[in-house]
Amino acid sequence: xxxxxxxxxxxxxxxxxxxxxxxxxxxxxxxxxxxxxxxxxxxxxxxxxxxxxxxxxxxxxxxxxxxxxxxxxxxxxxxxxxxxxxxxxxxxxxxxxxxxxxxxxxxxxxxxxxxxxxxxxxxxxxxxxxxxxxxxxxxxxxxxxxxxxxxxxxxxxxxxxxxxxxxxxxxxxxxxxxxxxxxxxxxxxxxxxxxxxxxxxxxxxxxxxxxxxxxxxxxxxxxxxxxxxxxxxxxxxxxxxxxxxxxxxxxxxxxxxxxxxxxxxxxxxxxxxxxxxxxxxxxxxxxxxxxxxxxxxxxxxx
Amino acid sequence: xxxxxxxxxxxxxxxxxxxxxxxxxxxxxxxxxxxxxxxxxxxxxxxxxxxxxxxxxxxxxxxxxxxxxxxxxxxxxxxxxxxxxxxxxxxxxxxxxxxxxxxxxxxxxxxxxxxxxxxxxxxxxxxxxxxxxxxxxxxxxxxxxxxxxxxxxxxxxxxxxxxxxxxxxxxxxxxxxxxxxxxxxxxxxxxxxxxxxxxxxxxxxxxxxxxxxxxxxxxxxxxxxxxxxxxxxxxxxxxxxxxxxxxxxxxxxxxxxxxxxxxxxxxxxxxxxxxxxxxxxxxxxxxxxxxxxxxxxxxxxx
Numbered sequence: 132x133x134x135x136x137x138x139x140x141x142x143x144x145x146x147x148x149x150x151x152x153x154x155x156x157x158x159x160x161x162x163x164x165x166x167x168x169x170x171x172x173x174x175x176x177x178x179x180x181x182x183x184x185x186x187x188x189x190x191x192x193x194x195x196x197x198x199x200x201x202x203x204x205x206x207x208x209x210x211x212x213x214x215x216x217x218x219x220x221x222x223x224x225x226x227x228x229x230x231x232x233x234x235x236x237x238x239x240x241x242x243x244x245x246x247x248x249x250x251x252x253x254x255x256x257x258x259x260x261x262x263x264x265x266x267x268x269x270x271x272x273x274x275x276x277x278x279x280x281x282x283x284x285x286x287x288x289x290x291x292x293x294x295x296x297x298x299x300x301x302x303x304x305x306x307x308x309x310x311x312x313x314x315x316x317x318x319x320x321x322x323x324x325x326x327x328x329x330x331x332x333x334x335x336x337x338x339x340x341x342x343x344x345x346x347x348x349x350x351x352x353x354x355x356x357x358x359x360x361x362x363x364x365x366x367x368x369x370x371x372x373x374x375x376x377x378x379x380x381x382x383x384x385x386x387x388x389x390x391x392x393x394x395x396x397x398x399x400x401x402x403x404x405x406x407x408x409x410x411x412x413x414x415x416x417x418x419x420x421x422x423x424x425x426x427x428x429x430x431x432x433x
Numbered sequence: 434x435x436x437x438x439x440x441x442x443x444x445x446x447x448x449x450x451x452x453x454x455x456x457x458x459x460x461x462x463x464x465x466x467x468x469x470x471x472x473x474x475x476x477x478x479x480x481x482x483x484x485x486x487x488x489x490x491x492x493x494x495x496x497x498x499x500x501x502x503x504x505x506x507x508x509x510x511x512x513x514x515x516x517x518x519x520x521x522x523x524x525x526x527x528x529x530x531x532x533x534x535x536x537x538x539x540x541x542x543x544x545x546x547x548x549x550x551x552x553x554x555x556x557x558x559x560x561x562x563x564x565x566x567x568x569x570x571x572x573x574x575x576x577x578x579x580x581x582x583x584x585x586x587x588x589x590x591x592x593x594x595x596x597x598x599x600x601x602x603x604x605x606x607x608x609x610x611x612x613x614x615x616x617x618x619x620x621x622x623x624x625x626x627x628x629x630x631x632x633x634x635x636x637x638x639x640x641x642x643x644x645x646x647x648x649x650x651x652x653x654x655x656x657x658x659x660x661x662x663x664x665x666x667x668x669x670x671x672x673x674x675x676x677x678x679x680x681x682x683x684x685x686x687x688x689x690x691x692x693x694x695x696x697x698x699x700x701x702x703x704x705x706x707x708x709x710x711x712x713x714x715x716x717x718x719x720x721x722x723x724x725x726x727x728x729x730x731x732x733x734x735x
Contacts, residue, residue, distance in 0.1 A: 132622055132654070315694035316653050320434055341646075344687040344724040348649040351618050352434070378724055385646040392617035422646040422680055 133355050137396035139175060141306075141336060141362045142168055142383055144411070145196075146177040146211055148368030150187050151379060152415060158192040158199075160414045165200045167407040168365070172399035177209045177230065177362075181217030197224030209270065213244065218258045222265050229262040231255045231302070232272035235290040236279035239310070243274070252296055259301045271302035272338065277314035277322065287322045291329055298330065305335050306362055309349065312342025312379065319349045323356050336360035339381045341367065346381040347389055354395070361386060366408040366419030382421030384408055435657050439698035443477040443608075443638060443664045444470055444685055446713070447498075448513055450670030452482060452489050453681060454717060460494040460501075462716045467502045469709040470667070474701035479511045479532065479664075483519030499526030511572065515546065520560045524567055531564040533557045533604070534574035537592040538581035541612070545576070554598055561603045573604035574640065579616035579624065589624045593631055600632065607637050608664055611651065614644025614681070618654045625658050638662035641683045643669065648683040649691055656697070663688060668710040668721030684723030686710055 145165055149156060156164075161179075168176050178200060184191035193210065202208060209228035210221050221229055233251045234240035240248050255271075262269050275282075276290050294305050307326070326335070337353045337360070339346040350361060364380035384404060390397050405427060412419045418428070447467055451458060458466075463481075470478050480502065486493035495512065504510060511530035512523050523531055535553045536542035542550050557573075564571050577584075578592050596607050609628070628637070639655045639662070641648040652663060666682035686706060692699050707729060714721045720730070 132619060134619065313694075315691050317434060317436065317695040342724060342728065343690050344643075344646075344649055344684070345691055347646055348653045348691065351650045351653060378727065382646070388645050389617050389647055389650065392615075393619040422644060425680065426644065 135359045141175040142173045143177040144364040144368045148364040151369035162199045171403040175207045180211035181220040194224045228268040230270045234274040236275040238281035239275045269302045270304040271297035272306045274308045274310040276307045277309045306338045308338035312340030316348045316352045319352045332357040338362040341378040367421040384423035437661045441662045444475045445479040446666040446670045448479040450666040453671035464501045473705040477509045482513035483522040484515045496526045530570040532572045536576040538577040540583035541577045571604045572606040573599035574608045576610045576612040578609045579611045608640045610640035614642030618650045621651045621654045634659040640664040643680040669723040686725035
């Protein structure tokens with residue numbers, strides 16, 4: 132196999148994880164948790180979302196969190212931003228990176244953000260451009276890359292079309308999401324091989340979900356194709372919003388296990404990572420689904 | 434990637450799964466479950482164990498189960514056999530295949546079966562030879578191939594040494610087990626590449642555990658190296674004996690999902706497989722840990 136010598140794990144737990152948890156984590160706990168993450172070796176943390184709190188009440192304290200956390204110079208603190216109004220909050224909070232988002236599938240885009248794909252770009256354009264003018268980096272999330280809950284199959288052409296337009300608007304990095312965790316390794320190889328003909332690997336991050344247990348196998352394929360950036364959520368936080376205990380986001384701790392043991396450097400201190408996971412699990416009041424956390428809880432399981 | 438066109442999934446739930454569950458499944462339920470498995474497209478089912486019921490009370494009804502299940506002509510019904518005494522039961526019960534077992538690591542062998550590795554072969558020899566004389570096929574399980582709970586690392590030489598001696602005694606197939614689920618894909622590639630210089634792929638089955646979530650990624654590597662036989666346990670039955678809810682055996686339903694979606698044929702009917710999983714989950718009175726079963730339980734999770 133052909134593995135990179137090092138990888139950047141992008142921690143999305145404080146946003147993608149918490150936004151899918153019913154339990155509201157008190158602001159001071161979010162802050163303490165993110166500060167722990169900042170000490171674990173992670174170099175990228177998506178700390179919150181500036182989507183209207185009407186939709187994502189769990190992250191209503193976005194500005195306060197962003198302003199109160201300790202900032203390490205060599206860590207990128209990012210936030211999800213849906214529109215210009217959200218961008219104002221993100222700029223006031225002085226995040227380092229702004230993440231915009233949309234879908235490769237028309238139905239999912241409509242359902243998720245109430246617009247057609249073609250009507251989304253004019254909304255994102257000023258967000259991206261103003262963020263860049265303000266000195267921020269910008270990432271673009273594309274959802275349903277490997278399958279859509281409404282349409283089923285999603286063509287690589289659809290993914291390319293949305294991605295190309297986002298790059299044309301100025302994003303610097305693309306995060307390709309298996310939103311419903313249906314992707315299989317063969318499919319990932321096929322799609323990514325095509326996608327990598329259009330964009331260089333260093334501009335691509337993979338955002339796998341582990342709903343069917345295929346996330347690490349898919350990650351292995353992506354690694355072999357040269358991808359060096361992977362989004363994940365500590366402890367598998369966020370799970371599947373409709374099935375208690377079901378997997379959703381790929382778990383940072385499980386991803387880290389595989390990478391570290393394959394000799395792929397992440398710069399992460401595993402003990403501190405796990406301590407951070409134990410902390411948020413306690414605050415959440417429910418068990419985190421990652422394999423790592425299951426083992427942490429056991430007395431004798433090896 | 435280089436995938437085989439088809440694979441044989443070897444279902445070990447009724448033995449490796451049930452032996453690790455505290456709850457005793459009534460004999461008639463075991464029989465009904467195995468009969469459901471016989472209708473799912475599976476061609477190999479490990480139905481029970483003839484280890485002394487003193488150690489494995491969950492399978493004390495071994496002979497009764499073996500004698501009462503419906504037998505399909507094109508399905509191999511196998512049983513775990515530790516010694517000659519156990520073999521008598523297996524022959525009386527007319528199983529098709531006998532599975533002997535030992536470890537690649539001395540400490541684990543001692544702890545598990547109370548003998549040194551070198552003292553194990555004379556015990557297995559008559560079992561293997563009498564089974565063959567009786568017209569049975571024989572498989573040999575080797576545990577701790579990728580790591581030992583007591584010794585840590587296990588060398589590929591140790592695995593080869595045990596495997597060669599088992600083949601010399603007459604086994605026809607080797608099942609290589611990641612007993613504590615520590616293996617990573619790079620390690621699997623390295624070990625298997627070496628092992629395949631000594632034995633042909635058709636004589637090797639992989640027995641991955643998903644304790645750290647790496648089983649499917651490891652499976653992908655094995656597939657690419659030409660392995661076409663994989664042991665798994667429906668629903669992830671058996672889990673980790675010491676951590677409620679923790680993963681152990683690779684789940685048949687999750688393995689099937691990945692294979693089927695990659696276009697690798699298994700001959701399995703997914704609906705019937707899942708029905709069989711739902712049946713045993715109900716009888717068990719607790720949730721099965723596989724991703725597939727988590728999704729089955731959800732209303733809206735995709």
